[in-house]
Amino acid sequence: MRKIPAALLSLALTASLTAPLASAAGTGSTLPELDGHWSQSAFERWHAYGIVEGDSRGMRPDANMTVGEFAAILSRAMGYTETVENPYADLKGTEWYAPYILQLTAAGILQGDGTNCNAEEPMNRERATVLFARALGIRPTAQPDLSGFVDGKDAADWSAGYIDAMAKDGIIQGVGNQTLALGSSITRGSVVKILDSSVAEYAVEEGATIDQDVDGILLVAADDITVDGAAVSGNLLVAPKAGEANLTVKNARLERDLRVSTHGATLTVADSQVEGDVALSGDRASLTLGSGAQLARLAVDGAGSSVSVESGASVETLTARAAVKVDNQGAINKAEVQADDVVLDGKRPAHVEVADDVAPPQNSEGEEVTGSEDSQEPGQGGGGSGGGRRLRV
Template sequence: MRKKRILAALTALALSAGLTVVPAKAAFTDTAGHWAEGAITKWSEQYGIINGYEDGTFRPDASITRGAFAGILDRFLKYQAVSPAETFSDTAGTYWEQQILKLHAAGVYLGNNGQALAGDTITRQQAVTMIARAFGVTGTSTALPYTDAADIASYAQAPLAEMTARGYITDCADGRFRPTEPITRAEIVNILNNMVTVLVQTSAVYSAPVEGTLMINASEGAYLKGMSISGDLIVAPGVTGPVVLEYVTVGGTVRNFSNVELTVIADTSKPEQTPGGSTGQQPSAGIQPSEVYTPSPTTGEYITYSGKQYPVYAGVEPNRFAQNDFIWDPVHPDRLMYVGGACSTSFGIDVSAYQNRECENNTIDWQAVRNDGVEFAMVRIGLRGTSTGAIHADAFYKQNIEGAMAAGIQTGVYFFAQAITVEEAIEEADFVLSLLEGHQINGPVAYDWEMHDSSYRVYGTTPEMATACAIAFCRRIEEAGYKAMVYAGQYVSYVKYDQGALAPYLSWYPEYKSASSEKLYPTLYYQMDYWQFSSSCAIAGIGDGRTTKVDANIRFNW
């Protein structure tokens, strides 16, 4: 009935009224001929996301405060939840207080030592990081193709790498990112323009095809009908009314940040969504999880993660570590040392083609790596694409295996998995085994199944299927005579995996620490065999040995 009322009231409206992007004459006295003129017109005059001044200027090259930037993101996403007024010590009564508290509730605006610093100028790296958080932009990209990459703060490196990889950052023609410089109003508009092609701000029926990404932020909901979107479909957190997709195809992914469930009258091409909406459909044919394993018993206790409770599996050893078990190495300040005394440890790294490409002739100096104290290495042997599902070998896996083994480093391999069926997991294992033919390794073979956001093909995979895929891979690996290991962070460990069923295999857990970390131990409820504690360690023989980022690990030898 709600859908019919929307249609009846809005059929007479122009289908694309107020939404089509049309180049217009500059509405401001200072934007004619500016490099961002078109984007400024679109996002100021058409959508009203970033406004001009009363004197008729836009001031495209002016900086902006942290508070005003929060206002822009709030107008874009229309956040609903608000953090307590006392969250920051310096926001009470200030102009941008509500917007800052909304962004804080959404995990976007974190502040600094309890202060929001709303009046401070926001830098380029701060702004890009906040935009990435707001839009859930995460991924595996680590490359920072900027000549001043060494100046980029550690907190901004991963989001900036992914934002760059997706083509959202296009204002660095001279090769520099300029991380600590103030971001300008034009640069903000340019990033938003690169991320979103069309913004739906009303519940009017929309049917015009979109070459790019369409975002809905209409509080009352929206109705998309008989159209195609070549990029992503994003539903903002401020959408509270119904969203209807009638004969809509989406070439990218659906990212639903709202609490409303989408009504799909005809299938979209990729109906997977971020938390808050309905989940994607998984293949029903083929080997079923029940044919692979029997669910493990639980203890009746629960782990609280992201506000939800997940069962504790019986017979799985809990985490033994405590705060005093780890210290920073006085010789290598970016490496943690285990000083607890309950076991011996080894220091190791994991590498992929990303590290090779930072080296002269794409070659890691493995002897220098060994001389720098590295005792074991996990080499990426291959990967399955997060969108296409195609399987590829790592471009440098052969030379990395051979180089590490020749240097006397214990060597294992890992495969970046994206299996959504048991058959695909077996295919991944067989692919790894085929690549290992003719190569000697003396370390484990790890299954690295990750799901960062809805752009990953594994999004929506049920916990039963995810567990079955991991077990199928590991069984195939161990049948071939290798030791299997499962790599998983907290989300996959708690939400997707039956830990009791995976207990027979080694575990590899990532949780990064830095000098500012309050807890220097891994906080996963369960005990792990390997801990990836950093993604930014400097290792001799890889790149320049100072600024090239390498994942660092500790192996616990019980």
């Protein structure tokens, strides 16, 4: 699998939708207008993938990017399709960028200012950093420290954690002289650079196998992808663009999160270690943990999903935030039940915690399931699925 800098990703979406596209394919230099520009190689790679074609004015790497153009970048790259009812006073809904604004809003990435989305205003560096982090699954630092930047104190409370996380990962470095310039408009070239520094691999070829280490984020945007024997240092993201994705992870080590946001995804993990979170946010996802799979935390947010933990596989903490059916033949240490209609078949988790006002989990026979260790009294062995105490959180 060819390693693709994130930079190209950004451009896929910066191109204006209001002007006819002009192809530079077939020329000696794919983008001669960018000869010598620091962003040239990144733009050319995405152009080769047919994502970046520019408009009648060219690529314009030094031009400021609007919020609407930025929304188009992320939405196209990730393949968002779901929208919400328009909540913005300044969005008519007929603008070329309106679908992208509403798609990012539905995905929880774009939130506006409470009234407006300000789509035609220039995107600033602070907001761009936060939107990138949200789209790429980068979690904000709990206690951000931006003292290394001379203007770090200017970061708002809603942005500081994301900015700190992006800086610690080496994705952003500021504009020079240890300055973030958060209020300044961001150029197309700078957007490309941020993507180039974040997404190390963009898997867009159906049926591809990634068998070499990925130093950064691996973004899966195609069906039937296999990660075999590789270590991934950044998040592994299965984007909606992958459709009803089939992803197989074997003999691999994921040092960050594995996040699946596409509906109907089928995921298999075997003989692999996931050190971060595994998050299933798309509905009707199917996850099979084969022998040797070791997960620290598994969270299910998509309704109608199923999880199979085979013998020899383990999950430290399973959090069910939506109805899910779990067949556990391996080992689950703790199950956190935060939604109704959770089914726990097979071996009981060691501990079961049920949130207030939530129905306790049952097995397929309709029997309440408690933790195998929670149900033990001093001097007693494990009992059946009933009779144990239910923990409330």
